[in-house]
Amino acid sequence: MTNNRTIDEINNKIANGEANIYTAEEFKKLIKKDETPSFDEVDVVTCGTCGVMSGTAAILNFVVSGPGEFIRANEVYLNGVPANAGPCPNEWLGSVDAILHGTTHSIHDKNYGGGFLLKDILEGKEIDVRVESADGKTIKNTITKEDIIRAQIIGTRMAFKNYTAFTNPNKEAISSIFAATPLEGDLKGLTFSGCGDLNPLQNDVSQNVIKEGTKILLNGAQGYVLGNGTRSSAEKPNLMLTADLTQMDPYYIGGFKTGQGGEVYDTVAIPIPVLNEEIYNNLLITDDKVNIPVSDIKGRHLPLTQTNYAELWGEYSLRPQYDRTECSKCDSCIVEEICPTNAFENERLDLAHCFGCGMCANYCHHDAFDMQTGSVDLTINDNDVNIPIICRQSDRLRGNKLALKLKKMIQNQEFKL
Template structure:
């Protein structure tokens, strides 16, 4: 078997001789039957973006002068509870806290840790309330400049594959897998996963994606800590970490679901093509990747199977808003249901947009144009066609971070 080392690839990068592709570029060449050979490719940068519930932030920030309170007992950031500690910071006026990306505000279930982290990175002021062990209440405002240390730790990120869900029941079902209650009678399908762009889909069984490897998390250089929680050979995921303060807010944020606010992240991982086995694994395509479809109420009860080609091929990654078709409803259904708050005051903010497709399916007057596709399934012996109404993964962000990683490697800003 032909082989080469990471040092040899790094030398080719340093000499400007390396051939580096994003997963999107590489897959397009495969589909055109024009894929570069093993000798012609050195690195493929792969990416994924989606709701990653295991995200947590470890923070230290200053809330008062020294000696004003003994230690924090309860911490709230814009009403989102964080866990004080583990270090008590006695009499220092600063607080260590752990914020869960899935934590919900005490004032609004739809606002939570993911939205808060994005706002911090964007430079917004955050309201802080501390209930101290000596009975005091400390209130202040902080920005990112007041955070002396911030670290993201994801306990379950970049999962290889998941399950699509539909609702064969008669009544609507609220779930974390749909932005609003999913209507019954097979009226729609929701799914996660970036298919053949995903790092773990391209490196089975973890030939190069190993503990200690460098990655990009939301634009910041980070590391693989090991396998994630609930990781298995069939459905692997990773535990990752990176400096929150160096992250780009475009790649992280909140995502509203039927069970309240969630958090999304974007991960990119380079795959050095060290041998022919690694190269052959990179040849996987969306149509090769099975996607089970399950009852959203049963979750583990497969109804049929499809694949990621059916989820993504030829479908739009972003909607278009036709202002002339908007009826100016007193209560805008799109503004209420948009998972990332990308549509407000008759304006579509494409920087916030996740490409989930909810707007195209919930606008009463068809003011949003977006082909999100549909899928033919056989359920209980009947052939049914189900529209794809909600994506909880974003291939556009995944592609952008993969391209950023490629350029960083080419510019010698990221060493393999």
């Protein structure tokens, strides 16, 4: 007979301090050590993922002038990043409704876009605002987070169960959103996305738990699942999520430079209450069982072969070690130029902004950065090749941290299942 529990029963155990709650990382480590907790020994597993999530948008309302100074906004720019005015016209109110896309680039710098702007807002920085109004006026002002009346993130395509790794079998280098620099040809490097067995959807493949109305953490703020996202499929599901932007932690959201300009990354954590044995059995998946296709970066949907997340993540480093004494103070620092999150500037590495992508260690000319990102053995076109992993567009460290935050919030009854 299949065992069953109810949410109320688990909540009662939590209230009494009797619930066994694991993060996905903790749970998978026990599985890998052959110490898997039994069904009766686990009540909740908190799962987390972090990565570039292009379908991120913010709905904002803020005041830019006194009432009656302009009819309505036609065009809105925040630090040079265009936002769509409306849908409400706010006639003569001096306030603006706008929808900002995380992937929209500044008119001044394609590497600065919505993702960087959202982090700047959350970090309390002053934001330059320019409004072109319907009556031909230009209104300029500055705002901070405190001036924003309402702000909501809606992610249309988030937390993909798994994605794709890319390499370049062509002769010429290819510029793409899936690589921070043009990816060299002749299979000289591999880039990938996905947090493997830590991903919420990877642990609830049948979506017994993760469905419309499920409570989540999005970039540290409590939010909800609106349903499955755009371009979601049975094989590669993703989610439409929402939460209050002003309640988010800037550590978990930001910009990520690619070969095609600025993108945006987000972090998602979702609790999996273990209500029955089917849900429990789905949690037993480990990285070595999670396959990921390897595709031609020029074709994107042309699989060359496949690997798994154990090969991609392994026991490799999640953050670089920077030795300033090894820095040669180059006139033009390649790491400062290509760092996707601008974490390295003026010979200093800001670990709070570091994404653990591995670009610094793979591109520094003088080995000032030490980070093992690994390589993967593949068979492509009947040839055995070993390809170095040069760029990760997902961050297991942030995913783990948010899953741990969620675990503690559940234990402290700050987050109700």
